[in-house]
Amino acid sequence: GNSVTQMEGPVTLSEEAFLTINCTYTATGYPSLFWYVQYPGEGLQLLLKATKADDKGSNKGFEATYRKETTSFHLEKGSVQVSDSAVYFCALLNQAGTALIFGKGTTLSVSS
Amino acid sequence: EADIYQTPRYLVIGTGKKITLECSQTMGHDKMYWYQQDPGMELHLIHYSYGVNSTEKGDLSSESTVSRIRTEHFPLTLESARPSHTSQYLCASSGQGNYEQYFGPGTRLTVT
16 A cells, blocks of 8 residues: 655754655555645645656755655755744655545754 | 635534534635544545545544535534544645645644
8 A cells, every 4th residue: 555654753953954854655656746844833835746756846945856766755955944843744645646645744843 | 825724723622512623715626635633743534525515535534524515615524522533633625637735724623
């Protein structure tokens, strides 16, 4: 079946540090992949996406590349800010296109 | 900016009460979804709808029910709330051929 595995948090960084949050997936075929972010007390917001192998999604300084060889979609940012503190979810769209399958989420805490 | 609304944002209610969580979107999206987010932050799909008069159960079994009488409205009902129903409930929608799901701010339900 489909599944998404994210690195466990919390991830604690200082401002301007480099961020990597690992995400690997198991799925039939080549599903679309997503990163969502959830700020405290809010719903999820789409951060970036990639719909096919080797695609790179990017937004607000975050990037992730769809690697079919390693079935991975790691999230990176070169210099984090305090305002990036949130929970980050990796997700894939199931083959039927009916639902997103989420990882368990990774909490990021950035201090100044 | 996504236009999807959920009410109430917070609800504390006693065991045995009937509750309805409201979700509305003004984007004309055909597909709508309900996710349950447990305290560990993991998200699970409990219901989805492809359009008016269409409802399906998601991956996680739930005692709740949903209806889709109007395109913009997708309420979730619990006939008799129990403490095990305490959770955050997130509503989402997506357009025809668009796999991006837009999330509402969520309803945090506490059953005492």
